Amino acid sequence: MEKEKNIETKEKKKIVIADDDVDFLLLLKTIIQKMKHEVITAESQEEAEKILETMRPDLAIYDLMMENEDSGFILAYKTKKKYPDVPVMIISGVTSHTGISFSLGEESERKWIKADVFLSKGIRPDQLRREINRLLKI
Numbered sequence: 001m002e003k004e005k006n007i008e009t010k011e012k013k014k015i016v017i018a019d020d021d022v023d024f025l026l027l028l029k030t031i032i033q034k035m036k037h038e039v040i041t042a043e044s045q046e047e048a049e050k051i052l053e054t055m056r057p058d059l060a061i062y063d064l065m066m067e068n069e070d071s072g073f074i075l076a077y078k079t080k081k082k083y084p085d086v087p088v089m090i091i092s093g094v095t096s097h098t099g100i101s102f103s104l105g106e107e108s109e110r111k112w113i114k115a116d117v118f119l120s121k122g123i124r125p126d127q128l129r130r131e132i133n134r135l136l137k138i
Contacts (some may be wrong), residue, residue, distance in 0.1 A: 013037045013136055014055065018048035018075060019063035019091075024121065028061065028091075031125050035132065045071035049078065056083050059135055062115075064092035076115045087135035089117040 015037050019025040022043060029039045040057070042048035045066050051057075052075075060079050064072035076088045117131055 013058035013138075014040065015059045015061065015132070016040045016042065016048065016051055016055075016057040017061045018042040018045065018066065018071075019061075020044060020066040021063065024063075028128070031128055032132065035129060037132075045075055048075050052079060052082060057086055059087050059089065059132065061089045061091060064090055072115075087117075088115045089119065089131060089135065090115045091119045091121055091123060 015032055017025060017028050017032070017039060018041070019028070020043055025041055025043065029041055032039050037058075040051055040055070042051055045068060048060075048062070052060075057079075060075070062072040062075045064070070066072070068074065072090045072092060076090060079086055079088050116135060119127075119131065123131075
């Protein structure tokens with residue numbers, strides 16, 4: 001009961017999610033809303049950029065491949081440029097689609113991939129919750 005009380009009284013975080021896969025977008029939105037956060041969604045890079053012009057999220061979650069093959073990287077770059085302290089997570093199915101894998105383990109990749117976390121689609125809800133809590137430091 002005490003744990004539930006703490007969840008109810010904590011400040012809602014604003015999380016923006018951009019993904020052109022509306023089913024996955026709805027899934028993420030549902031999971032994150034159950035965590036008691038405010039969720040703002042975009043179905044394209046362009047839509048996400050408009051959101052970032054008007055609000056500062058506490059966390060951003062982007063798909064990699066939307067209208068461009070590197071939409072998520074572009075959004076991560078623009079987010080970090082405007083709001084350097086906002087954590088960015090990229091969740092992508094790029095590896096299963098192309099065979100290309102990305103990692104943030106190497107310094108050289110962290111220099112050009114402006115994301116704090118890079119995850120593959122198919123992530124379990126409990127893993128997603130852990131990553132979000134870690135990035136939001138809650």
